[in-house]
Amino acid sequence: MSEYGEKTAVSNYISKFSSLISDYMEKNNNTLAQLIQEACEHPHGSRQRQKRLTQIIRLASNKLWKENTDYYEDALQETWVYFCQNICEGKTAKPYNPDRASLVTWLNNYLKWRLKDGYIKAEKKNKQTVSVRVDESNKIIDPVDNLPAKPDIPPIIEEIEAWVLKDPEHKLRQTHLDNHPQITCQLLILKRLPPETPWKTLAEQYGIPAGTLSSFYQRKCKPLLREFSKFRGYR
Numbered sequence: 001m002s003e004y005g006e007k008t009a010v011s012n013y014i015s016k017f018s019s020l021i022s023d024y025m026e027k028n029n030n031t032l033a034q035l036i037q038e039a040c041e042h043p044h045g046s047r048q049r050q051k052r053l054t055q056i057i058r059l060a061s062n063k064l065w066k067e068n069t070d071y072y073e074d075a076l077q078e079t080w081v082y083f084c085q086n087i088c089e090g091k092t093a094k095p096y097n098p099d100r101a102s103l104v105t106w107l108n109n110y111l112k113w114r115l116k117d118g119y120i121k122a123e124k125k126n127k128q129t130v131s132v133r134v135d136e137s138n139k140i141i142d143p144v145d146n147l148p149a150k151p152d153i154p155p156i157i158e159e160i161e162a163w164v165l166k167d168p169e170h171k172l173r174q175t176h177l178d179n180h181p182q183i184t185c186q187l188l189i190l191k192r193l194p195p196e197t198p199w200k201t202l203a204e205q206y207g208i209p210a211g212t213l214s215s216f217y218q219r220k221c222k223p224l225l226r227e228f229s230k231f232r233g234y235r
Helices: 003-041 047-061 072-086 103-127 155-166 185-192 199-206 210-231
Strands: 180-184
Touching: 003 047, 003 103, 047 072, 047 103, 047 155, 072 103, 072 155, 072 210, 155 185, 155 210, 180 185, 180 199, 185 210, 199 210
Parallel strands: none
Antiparallel strands: none
16 A cells, blocks of 8 residues: 555544544533433422433543542532432522533533632641640541532432441441541441531540541541442442
């Protein structure tokens, strides 16, 4: 084959490949649009809407912005909560408008803002010197508190809750805080699902410093939660 023939063949291959990619993306976008339309036709909180929202999350997950940061999972969870709250009715912001942006673009824009917030918080935390306060029993009082609980529970949260309660491999109930077998990952993950129980409240309830509970959760429980989320295709 001549050099001209080879270039023509390569050009034709690239053109065909690009066309296939374009067709795939268009089909995928059409599927998402159809699922969004069907979801919004059903009442908020209904099983039919939840089913379609879960399908949308699974289709869109692999297309979202990815980065390897400590706060990515939190930003991603906030994004899915935002999605469920505003895809139809617009409970915390203007509802999604397909004429202005694709679903993935809309989600990525929000996700990147949450990642920016996470970066700012991480920088502040690195620069701040936290003063330690002690109560009457000489227990360290950790100033950790959380934002108000979010009113809407997205499908991913319901799926996580079912997994935690069932704990098929018994990892969650067997992983516990040293010298406190009653403080397990199963307990803390359930407490930290929306509506979240503040660390301060948990500290008072179990008589353990909030910092100790939070540290155990970050080191031992969150990796198990991330492993499950990844297995289910949410990341």
